[in-house]
Amino acid sequence: MQRDYYEILAVPRTAGEDDIKRAYRKLAMQYHPDRNPGNAEAEQKFKEAAEAYDVLRDPEKRARYDRFGHTGVQGGGAGGFGSAEDIFTHFSDIFGDLFGFSTASRGPRAMAGADLRYNLDISFRQAAKGDEITLSLPKRVTCKDCGGSGADKDSKVETCRRCNGAGQIRRSQGFFQLVVPCDACRGEGRIITRPCPRCKGEGVVAEVRELVVRVPAGVDTGTRLRVRGEGEPGIHGGPPGDLYVVLTVEPDRRFQREGQNLLCTLEIGFTQAALGHKTEVSGLDGELPLEIPKGIQSGTLLRIPGEGLPYPGQSRRGDLLAEIKVLTPTRLSDKQIELLREFQKAGEEKPLEKVKRAAKKIKKAMGID
Ligand SMILES: [Zn+2]
Ligand SMILES: [Zn+2]
Structure with a gap:
């Protein structure tokens, strides 16, 4: 016969969330395995309290328990804590601040590799037209000789005897128990008796790898290109990180850039300004005809639609804007x-x-x- 959860935590059925949490923390402190080494009864009470708390802290589970009792919450994640370790992991939020350590990381865990950043300078033309660029990347890759284990081919990887593979050990400090990384295995939980000669036990080696990156047309300084899976390799079987190629576009002599619009300056004589003029202006793809209306003022912007930079990944383009600069003649003939x-x-x-x-x-x- 299972005991009533409210009875276990010694709270009334009307208890609020905070009361329930406080009651559980009190019991967890009292029956904590570190305080009661070898005491089976205490361990039982410790597990029982965790099970009760797991149901009563969750409004949905609590409602089901209130209506149907223990049968209402069976298989719903309540109970079944195999060990004190499970409980530490499950309620790491409570134990974290209760005992001054986080239980979130114990033993070797799969971790994603770090993301890498690569700064790449490209020309204005490459930014405007797009390009495929081959990068030479100094990269840490999984060692082929040992498959990333760090152990020499014929040697064994042994579970660390000091921490039993947990990678962490408990150390008393006055009233508190601290959990620190195991110094025998450096937190790895395992010991390599003979390290792999190629990677010296690291499991990864430095290599220069060539990687082709496609730069889409229309990119700008600060554009980040993400190359999935080309970052640092993962740790303990985790996924690799990503590579971010961060672009710097060289400025262009002819064009100033404003987003996807291009701005250029077009100098004309004052008679051309007064009378109107048919001329050409340099665009990205060569000369473009431009008709200057008569009576134009210096500083006027003439727009040529669709002759700017492409929007990356789109077919549309920005505009080309020609700023008119009317020149005053400085040398005149007598006739003029x-x-x-x-x-x-x-x-x-x-x-x-x-x-x-x-x-x-x-x-x-x-x-x-
Ligand atoms: Zn160890
Ligand atoms: Zn190796």
Whole structure:
């Protein structure tokens, strides 16, 4: 006959979450195996309290237990804690701050390999058109001789006798028990009697590997290209990390970049600005015709749609923007000076004539003629 969970934790059926947690912590402290070495009854109570807490801390399980009793929570994850170790792992949040250590990592665990970063400089043209670039990567790869175990072919990998393979040992420090990495096996939980000569027991070796990376068209400085599985190898059978290729795009002489738009400067003479002009402007793929409307001002932006940089992975492109810069001539021939003087005079006459015409109108309207 199983004991009632509320009775085990000595809390009323109306107890709140915090009361239940507090009651469990108290019992866990009392019956903790480290405090009661070799005491089977204490261990039983320790497990019983964990089982009760596992059900009552979960509102859904607790509701089922309240309605149907023990049968309501069977097979739902309640109970069945095989050992104190299971309990430490299961309630690491409680034991972590209770005993001053985290139980989250004990023994050799599979761990994902670290991600790697590779800084790559590319030309403006490579960024604009995309490219395939071969990288030479110094990389740590799993040792082929020992398959990553770090042990010489004929030698055995033995479970560490000091920590029984857990990789951690408990050490008393006053009232508390501390868990520290085992010093005999350096936390690995196993001991290699004869290390692999190729990797010196590390299980990984440094190699230069060539890797082709596809740079999509339209990338910019700061773009990160992720190459899956090309990072550091995993530890204890964990998956490898990823490689991040971080791009720096060299600036271009002709174009300034604003996102996927390109900006260039187009210098024209002041007569061309005044009269209008048909010309060409340098684009990514060669010369592009451009018609400058008459009367254009310096600083005006003329847009040529779809002649900018591609959006990476898309078919659409940004625009090319030509900023007009009107040049004032600095060296003039006598003939040009003469013509310009005439031009100036023609310009001055106009306002004067306007005034005369206006004055005439006013006089007429006022009847002074
Ligand atoms: Zn050990
Ligand atoms: Zn090796």
